[in-house]
Amino acid sequence: MKTTRTAYVKGAAVVAGLSLFALTACSPGSSDEDGSAGDSFTTRDVTDGKTEFVVVTNPGDGPVLSYGKDSGIELLEEEIDGATYAFKDMNGNGELDTWEDWRETSQDRAADLAQDLSIEQIAGLMLFSSHERSPADGLTDAQKEYMSESRLRNVLNAGPNDVTANVTWSNQLQAYAEELATDDEPYVPVNFSSDPRSTAESGGNYNASGDISRWPSNLGLAATFDTETMTAFAETVSAEYRALGIGTALSPQIDLATEPRWLRVDGTFGENVELASAMAKAYVEGFQTTPGADGWGDESVNAMIKHWAGDGPGEGGRESHTEAGKYGVYPGDNFDAHADVFLGSMDSAAVMTAYSIALDANGDPLGGGDRMGSAYDSYRTGLLRENFSGVVVTDWGVTAGGNTDPEAFIGTSWGADDLTVEERHYAILQNGVDMFGGNNAVEPVLAAYDMWQADFEAGVNEIDADTRFQETGARVLNMLFQPGLYENAYLDLDESKEIVASQDKLDAGYQAQLDSIVMLKNDGETVAAADAESWKDKTVYIPRNFDTGQAGLFGPGEYTEGPGLTVEIAEQYFGTVVTDEAVEDADGKVTSYTAPDLSDVDLVLVGMDSPSSGAVFANSGHDEATGEWYPLSLQYRPYTADGANVRQVSISGDILPDGTQENRSYFGNTSRTSNEADLDAFERAVAAVEASGKDIPVITVLKAKNPTVPAEFEAKSDAILVGFGVSDQALIETAIGLNEPQGRLPIGFPASMDAVEKQLEDVQEDTEPYVDAAGNSYAFGFGLNYAGPITD
Numbered sequence: 001m002k003t004t005r006t007a008y009v010k011g012a013a014v015v016a017g018l019s020l021f022a023l024t025a026c027s028p029g030s031s032d033e034d035g036s037a038g039d040s041f042t043t044r045d046v047t048d049g050k051t052e053f054v055v056v057t058n059p060g061d062g063p064v065l066s067y068g069k070d071s072g073i074e075l076l077e078e079e080i081d082g083a084t085y086a087f088k089d090m091n092g093n094g095e096l097d098t099w100e101d102w103r104e105t106s107q108d109r110a111a112d113l114a115q116d117l118s119i120e121q122i123a124g125l126m127l128f129s130s131h132e133r134s135p136a137d138g139l140t141d142a143q144k145e146y147m148s149e150s151r152l153r154n155v156l157n158a159g160p161n162d163v164t165a166n167v168t169w170s171n172q173l174q175a176y177a178e179e180l181a182t183d184d185e186p187y188v189p190v191n192f193s194s195d196p197r198s199t200a201e202s203g204g205n206y207n208a209s210g211d212i213s214r215w216p217s218n219l220g221l222a223a224t225f226d227t228e229t230m231t232a233f234a235e236t237v238s239a240e241y242r243a244l245g246i247g248t249a250l251s252p253q254i255d256l257a258t259e260p261r262w263l264r265v266d267g268t269f270g271e272n273v274e275l276a277s278a279m280a281k282a283y284v285e286g287f288q289t290t291p292g293a294d295g296w297g298d299e300s301v302n303a304m305i306k307h308w309a310g311d312g313p314g315e316g317g318r319e320s321h322t323e324a325g326k327y328g329v330y331p332g333d334n335f336d337a338h339a340d341v342f343l344g345s346m347d348s349a350a351v352m353t354a355y356s357i358a359l360d361a362n363g364d365p366l367g368g369g370d371r372m373g374s375a376y377d378s379y380r381t382g383l384l385r386e387n388f389s390g391v392v393v394t395d396w397g398v399t400a401g402g403n404t405d406p407e408a409f410i411g412t413s414w415g416a417d418d419l420t421v422e423e424r425h426y427a428i429l430q431n432g433v434d435m436f437g438g439n440n441a442v443e444p445v446l447a448a449y450d451m452w453q454a455d456f457e458a459g460v461n462e463i464d465a466d467t468r469f470q471e472t473g474a475r476v477l478n479m480l481f482q483p484g485l486y487e488n489a490y491l492d493l494d495e496s497k498e499i500v501a502s503q504d505k506l507d508a509g510y511q512a513q514l515d516s517i518v519m520l521k522n523d524g525e526t527v528a529a530a531d532a533e534s535w536k537d538k539t540v541y542i543p544r545n546f547d548t549g550q551a552g553l554f555g556p557g558e559y560t561e562g563p564g565l566t567v568e569i570a571e572q573y574f575g576t577v578v579t580d581e582a583v584e585d586a587d588g589k590v591t592s593y594t595a596p597d598l599s600d601v602d603l604v605l606v607g608m609d610s611p612s613s614g615a616v617f618a619n620s621g622h623d624e625a626t627g628e629w630y631p632l633s634l635q636y637r638p639y640t641a642d643g644a645n646v647r648q649v650s651i652s653g654d655i656l657p658d659g660t661q662e663n664r665s666y667f668g669n670t671s672r673t674s675n676e677a678d679l680d681a682f683e684r685a686v687a688a689v690e691a692s693g694k695d696i697p698v699i700t701v702l703k704a705k706n707p708t709v710p711a712e713f714e715a716k717s718d719a720i721l722v723g724f725g726v727s728d729q730a731l732i733e734t735a736i737g738l739n740e741p742q743g744r745l746p747i748g749f750p751a752s753m754d755a756v757e758k759q760l761e762d763v764q765e766d767t768e769p770y771v772d773a774a775g776n777s778y779a780f781g782f783g784l785n786y787a788g789p790i791t792d
Contacts, residue, residue, distance in 0.1 A: 040084035041077070045069065048164075048493040050138070051171035055492065059083040063102050064298065066490035071178040076100075088487070090187045091116075099186075099486075106296070106481035107474075114473035116186050119466070122473040123445040124151025125188070128393060128437045131158035135169035139176055147173070147190075148180055150442035154191045154435070154476075157246060161197060161211035163500050167491045170245030174489040189489040191480050193248035193304075196267075198237050200513055200727040212240055213505035217725025218253060218279075219704075220516035222269040222746035225781075227282040229512050234286020236505050239299040243499035245491055247483045248302040249287055250352065254280040254345065255310035256338045257747055259761040261317025261632040263325075263614050266705035266725060268312065270746030271764040272780055273337050277344040280305065284348045288482075300483050305345050306352035307395060308374060308384050310338040313761035315652045316621055316666065317632040319614070320355035322553075324622035326373070326414040327652030327664075328356035330366055332763035343387055349479050350391040351384060353433065355398065355412050363651050363661060371655075372415030373398055375428050385432040391475045396438030399424040410438075410553065422447035430461075434472040513730040518722040519741035519784040520710070520749070521772055526697045526719040528786060530737035532573060538602040539576040541688070541696075542567065543681035546590050547609070548674045552618030557674060561590055564607025564681060565701060566728040573732060576600075580684070593681075595688035603697055604685050605735055607728070608678040608713075610704040611636050613671045621666070629664050633671035635709040635753055636679035640670045645757035679712055686716045701731050707749045709756075710770045710778060744783035744790055 041058045046066075056065035056075065062085050067073040076087040076096050087096055098104055099113035114122070129152055132143070136159070146152040155173065157166070173190045181187035200214035215221065215233050224230075241249060253267040256276055269276040283303065290297025311320050311328060318325030335358070342351070354374035358366035365371045369379025375394040384392065401411010404420045416424050425436065426448035436445070453465035461468075480486060519527060542563045549557025563579045570577045578601065580593040598604075613633045614620025622629055631646075633639040646667045653662035682700065689696045700717040702708060704724055714720065721741065723731045733739050748769045750756050755768035769779035776782065776789065783790045 039082065041086040046490070046492055048168050048171055048491070050168045051175050051490070053171065053175070053490045055488075055490070056086050058085050062086075063484055063487045066488045068175040068178045068490075071175070073178070090181070090486070091183075099481075102484075102487055106478050109481045109486075110474045110477035113186060113477055114470045117188075117473055118185050119449060119469055120442065120446070121151045121185050121188065122469045123442045123449065125153060125473060125476040126435050126445050127152045127439050127442060128154045128193070128396075128435050129156050129440055130396070130438045131156050133158045135159040136162065136165040138169055139172040143173065144176065146440045147176060150440060151185075151188075152440060152442070153177065153188045153480075154193065154248070156250070156438075157192045157194050157244070161244065161500070163211075163244065163496050164493065166244040167493045167496050171490050177489075188477075189480060189485045191248055191302075191485060192244075192246045193250050194241065194244075194246045195250045196253075198233075198240070198509070199725045200509070200730070201725055210501055210506070212501050213237065213509035214727065215509040215512050215725075216516040216723075217266045217705075218269055219257075219266045219746055220724030220726055220743075221512065222275060222279050223516045223518055223724055223743040223783075224512065225275065225744050225746075226515070227278050229515060230279050230282040231286045232508055233512060234283050235289075235291055235299070236508055238287045238301040240500045240505065241301050242299050242483070243491065243496040246301065247485055248304060248349070248479060250304050250306070252280055252283045252303065252305060253307070254305050254341050255307055255312040255354075256341050256764060257312050258334070258338070258764045258766075259313050259317050260707040260747065260750060260756060260759075260767060261634060262312055262314050262706075263317065263319040263616050263620065263632070264311070265707070265747065269341075270780070271748070272746070273340055273764060275746065276341045280341060280345045284345045288347070288349065296482050296484070298484060298488065302349035302479050302483060303345075304350040304352050304393065305342055305348045307354035308351050308392075309335075309342045309354065309380060311354040311356050312338065314356060315650060315664065315761060317614070317761075318621040319616050320373075320414070321412065321616050322619040324619045326355065326357055326412075328354070328358045328761075329361075329651040330358065330762040331361040331651060332760040332766070333361065334760070334762040334764075335366060337764060338762065339383065342384075346388050348390065349482060350393055351388055352393045352395055352437070353381065353384075353398075355395050355414060357414050357652075359652055361651065363653070370415065373412065375431065375433050376416050376424075378431060381431040381433060389475075391435060391472075391479055392433045393435040394428060394433055394437045399428070399436055399439060399444065422451070426451040429468065429472075434475050510727075510730065513723075513726040514734065514739045516724060516726060516743045517730060517734045517739070517741050518724075518743040518745055519719065519734075520722060520745075520778055520782070521714065521717060521720040521774070521776070522784055522786075523718050523774075525786070526699060527721070527735060527741070528737050529740065532736075532738060535573050535575075535736050537575045539578065539600050540570055540574045540603045540605055541578050541596060541598060541601045541685065542570060542605050542607065543595065543685045544580045544582060544590075544593055545608070545675065545677040545681040547612060547677070550612065550615035550618040550620060550674055552615050554617060559589060564678070565605055565732060569729050570605070570732055573736060580681075593684060595684050598688050598692040598694065598696060601692070601694075601696055603699070603736075604689060605699050605701055605732070606682045606685050607701045607703065607731075608682060609675055610634075610702060610706050610708045611673050611678075612675045613673045622664075628669055629666040630669040631666045631671050631753075633673055633753060634707055634750060634756060636673060636676050636712055638670050638673070638676075639753050640668070641666050641753075641757070642668050643754045643757055645754055682713050682716075699735050701735060703731070707747050707767075709750055709752060710772070711752060714770070714772050740785055741783065742785055742790065744781050745778060746780070748780045748782075749778035
């Protein structure tokens, strides 16, 4: 399907004095003592044990170049201000084309090369691969097939952080990409991407396995209320990403968290427009620059803000990865606030669209658009294209599933169920979207090319298919040129090992964890400054609990059980750690706990996860077997949704064959929380303290993914600490006074589930906050330090 094009004039790019330099094993110039090039570029051979490549070091600020030793690529050299610089002749024509000249802007280079690519190549650039989870397997036959047959070059790395596995796999794919280049199809390197991989979560040690620096979740970073912390995170993590071969971050997630039950609140920067906007901007700028460089550099990573705009207001908190949550609702007519967070970060390299269908208060498509997911919705995507000139990517799987693709494992083609897979690709391209997330096959994209051209010839489309594809080709190529993948796609294994999880990065991440912890309550100065030595002879009681898990797309719920905080970490700070005795059934599941004698206990630390009544891939909120809709809840005990503020007729719902709308109301039904045992653990601890007759402080340590209704545990807690995606070590150190809390709530904690029902899914800061006995309101921005409420 390659098309004929007018030759592009590149004469201005062929600089006087340019000559072809035949590379030999020795360098044309000497190196300075620090390893940098002197007045001429130098070369060295490098291997990671599997792939051999050449590294070229240019003088001064000239970029480092690399290419496979057997690639056939030769170097062009040029004298600039008395120094000799190298350029890669990637098409073998002996000339320095605009796209090969690293002095040109990334946009000009991308526009130049896009005109030389075949339609098949551009169609391949429109693909973003499904999840690749095992870098240790190296280059597989399946990867060779989609790289050669579909010309796919954007690969999602969803595997572990093992440096050696990632480096060797990355280099293998880059070498194969060079091998695939021909006279008719120029070289295109691989652009690896990743979802966030640096969150500490609640894994015991502060740096988890030590494989990469560990930071708070997005919600935790927002809790610092400090853009400098965000910048430090972004600059640190982007350097680690590049050392793992990752050039594009599928982040940040900047949906405005206006619905506190939503199952992805922990991935956001909270509910406040100003804070979320500032954090998003700092994140993007930090990822897309390199310290010490003017903008983009060898530690820069493309940022992809998501999900335009936005997935936060799912009705009842349901999540749009599944059919149950495919509708977002805007009963407060507040879409502009959600869009504003995105519009403040339009310098990001890319934007990912949302899954959800957006409906107004009357259940009609928002803005008069389409009753379809964001990628198909002309209103939302049209608004994005008015403000953004970069790459627009669908979320993963939006062309799969539905009535015409029933065998899809994950399908999220909300509103496009009756279109064929090929028609979905075409409809998305018509909306100005460039790339298809999770798609490895090029055939539907080429079919969309034919549909576009047929409609152009019929007078439907204003531009022809070649022009439309070249627009996307230039945009996507810019994402490869910006971080320098055309110059230096290979990784030096020794250098990567020095960068990833270096001690300074681990320490910076841990400091951010400490800075993000929020103290909500501190009666009688339960939490106060202390030194580690004072706890060495003390005994702490940490209750056990369990979570039955949430059944979902990937199988039954996973049963987990154990102490609420990691005992091995606690043992580093206390002389003795005690916990409950358990009775288990034949399946190894706990049927009862018995608290220990607390006669010698000095402190109780109750580790609790926020209430879990759903999961992203669990179709939560809808029982498919019975058809019952049930509420997602922010309290531990069962919640029956029968209050005056519960909608008895939902805003959202499918249009039925008779033209009426399905009612997705959960009125009168009860939540299905899987970790109610967390509250049992708290109550067991309180009862054990009362039975001891001693005044033993009880500190509740909440590991939060969502806001929580504190009414179930606040009154009998002497202190409450909240961590958003931080390690148990950071929480324990804060609880015993080794770190003064300074975090603040990035999203309010509600007074009750009735207050949650009363608020509107799309409106920020409209939930009645919980007020404790001291009169403190757990609203957005609240937090305590040792002196009391934080006011600045």
